[in-house]
Amino acid sequence: MMSGLAALCLLLLQTGAFGFNIGLFGGDSLSHQMISQSAVLNTTVQVCRAMALAEGIDFTFPPQPFTAESVAVACQASKSSKSFSQTISLIQKNNWRVDIFHVFDSMYHFDDESFSEGRKIITEGLSAVKASNKLQNFGAARQKLGEILHTLQDFYSHSNWVEMENKLPNSNLIRSDTSIGNIAAKTRATCRNCNGDDCKNNILEDILQEKILTSGYFGLVPFISTKPNGKCSHGGFLDQTSRIEPKGGINKDKRSASHGHLHFTAANMAIAATSELLEDVRGAAGDRAFLQMMGLSKGSGKALCFVIDTTGSMRDDIEAVKDVTSSIIDSKVGTENEPSVYILVPFNDPDFGPLTKTTDPKVFRNTINSLSASGGGDTPEMSLSGLQLALTGAPLNSEIFLFTDAPAKDTYLQSTVLALIERTKTVVNFMITNILGSRRRRQSGNDQQQQQSRMVKSDAQLYRDLAQASGGQAIEVTKSDLPNATSIITESSSPSLVTLLQAARSPGKTENFTFTVDESVRNLTVYLTGSSAIFTLISPSGESQQSTDMTGALIAASQSVGNFKTLQLKTQVGLWEIEMVSTSPYSLKVVGETPIDFLFDFLEVSQGPFGGFDVVDNRPRAGVNSTLMVTVTGSDTTTVTEVILVESLGSGEVNGSVEAQGGGHFLAQFDRIPSQEFVVLVKGQNNIGSSKESSVMFQRQSPTSIRASTVTVTAGDSQSVLVPGTPLSVPFSVTTDGVGGNFRIQATNDRGFTLTSPSTLFLETGGSADGTVNLTAPLDTPSGTDVTLTVEAEDPRGADTNYVVLRFTVLKTVTDFTQPVCQQLSLQSNCSDDCTLSMWELSVQVTDGANGTGIDRVSLRQGNGTMNTSLDADNKNITLVFYNASCCSPDVELLVVDRVGNVGSCVYSVRTTATVTTQPSTSTQPSTSTQPSTSLVSVSTRVVQSFLPCLSITILGLILVWQRVTF
């Protein structure tokens, strides 16, 4: 069913007869993708520049056109280039999805003259973005940002804004308290019937002269038009309203569109409007938080994330974590390996959380130091609940360390945690103490609150399985060895480590593994877990070293504690071999420090007669051929030549055929997906020079294991915000390629919000069924809180599970739409001809009006002077601002932000008399037209009717379909 519909959707796109311009790295038009990327890169550069100047650091603009890589370097955050790339593609995906989830909702596209409804989507979404950023929920902010940018950009393509010869974007689209413009009455004619070239001028003269705003009507159903008399149509093959008089259309989606002659004007206006919205988000968040939202941060670009059992038996372990935290902070703060964000989640029984997230190492240290061990009742504890919270709160691709000495009590969350590991590609390391079989230790008299009963080996298996699936280690040590083990693993894993090879064998197996080390790799390290692994290492130059010989030529240093061993290898470029000999289970992981890494998205080939792809947001479908999109990060000169799916626990491999797509993107086609869990191995060349001879082989591997499934779970969009106290219905559907029966449904959220969900759904063999989850946030939930909902479906045999993971933002209804205002109290100067000898000073009071939420922040956007703020002694609603500067810096711009993120700007100058503005601070000029070169290009604005059921078809898939057919 699913695939048939998908194929139909794709057919409609592929024929091209519809004129949809859905292309990837070519085409002659600007897409939502391109528009968003251009604005994001440009705004980010401006923010980095401003921050550099404020810190007195020189700033060098990257060459045009900007890339994620070059911007990250210019921002001195090259270690975050991967997360920056990922942020951009996330924004692009969520932008695209508006066309999938809201095909018929005219207001999402500013069609049908739905101006105030369209603006409401933008401004409500903007409030959610600001609220999310305020609570550092950047993932939620990115998602919502992508969504609202779609609607904002569509305004310029679908309305007559550029036909009215406006030179600047409509700033009122990102505000709620102003007029959008003079909107045409429903009864007023806006277009004339037209034919051929005449259609460039089909908007009525009086509409243009009087600057009356209109937009095209759009309808897919022939002969039934909702277009009022005399109105303009969207235009194009699919739009049936454009066949009804007045015929013709006005959209500027691409160059061949009805008003395609204005395509670049509209697209560049959309870039300027996008930049303006981003500037508003920046003003509300502050520069540093804005960059964090973009995935850019100073330091390692990684989170240091601890999940800690705080029950009575954990006293020693908590002390060990305190020590290692102190030593990490002492040794790394101020270096490029400093963690970019610190996260802590305690768990106990029955309580767990809250999650603490901070960029301030002192705050983190204090939070850790305030932990104490108590409670917990019986032996098992709520470890998976704690882990779930960390997985949803940490940035993508993080590494988490979980400390416990007890089995999980909440084992029902195992599949949920696994789903979240897969979705977020997070590595989880378990530090497990007190396992039976370790050296017996006298019970500490301090642990009176909790009976200490040892974990048996099988209790730890759940942790081992999760570690293995995530590409992490399950380290089993005595409590006395924990400090050493913790410092070894955390010290060695914080910098920009990437995985070159990873494998696990259970039961153990004698096997030879090889891995290629390229010139970019530093600090080559091998992690081994397992009780009795013996190995021989062979270097590219043919030297070898046995595990029994720790003084040989290849191993620079090694450390061993419990079941865990690390070997630091003397880095040699070329092909290494490691021959493992062990009958007991082991895991092997080879990592190195290098900027070059990769991102991947699984795509699934549809079964229908026309082929095409679905992007897979969960487990890819078993038993069918498939496609992977691989994106290289950290290098603009790297080529992927091989993509291989390698079974995580065995030696089975499936090779893909690779096609370069430009811009660091590669497509790999596979005949089948392995039936066992597997990892993605990428090999290629790093072309340092231009000649082939200077290229060096490299390999990288995904730490996270992936599983295929015969079950599919899909849900509608997660665009709705969650209003505290009001249940939100989330419809979902489950499809199976396998046997029918009762499928077990489990819906959980990471906040403990109330939810209702069916516990089973009945599916016919090969059939599907629908369900609904109702989720309610408590009334006192702060705006900006995000909640992650995971809905899982397990087949009747309990052998196969799939899931969908959705993120929602909680937002109280916003009632404050107005910006704070400034009132000048005094401006004094003694400026003379020699400005270096004279000063000026300014005093301003800032208020947010009687019904405002109050002043949150006043900051300096422009001006080299000194600013101080204080609250008025008599009226705490008034913020007083004092500014003084040299007369050589005669201008100042204050950004004034209220508690819901309305941003005002006040500009004063000593050049002339003072001026006050409360306009949005941005006045972005429309940029000059740029021809698309290397970036994602051309997603036109509306998708066909058949898309609606095709919920699992998403951006990349659609782009790729066209790409394959066209090139």
Ligand SMILES: *[C@@H]1O[C@H](CO)[C@@H](O)[C@H](O)[C@H]1NC(C)=O
């Ligand atoms: C633990 O670390 C200390 C200090 O770093 C070291 O002296 C000791 O030998 C280590 N113990 C083990 C078992 O590795």
Ligand SMILES: *[C@@H]1O[C@H](CO)[C@@H](O)[C@H](O)[C@H]1NC(C)=O
């Ligand atoms: C591993 O390599 C060694 C030396 O090349 C060889 O003798 C041995 O048979 C290999 N073992 C396996 C399991 O392939």
Ligand SMILES: *[C@@H]1O[C@H](CO)[C@@H](O)[C@H](O)[C@H]1NC(C)=O
């Ligand atoms: C980049 O942004 C700046 C200000 O934010 C603007 O002046 C400039 O025109 C923009 N350039 C492009 C290419 O969008």
Ligand SMILES: [Ca+2]
């Ligand atoms: Ca305990």
Ligand SMILES: [Ca+2]
């Ligand atoms: Ca307990």
Ligand SMILES: [Ca+2]
């Ligand atoms: Ca306000």
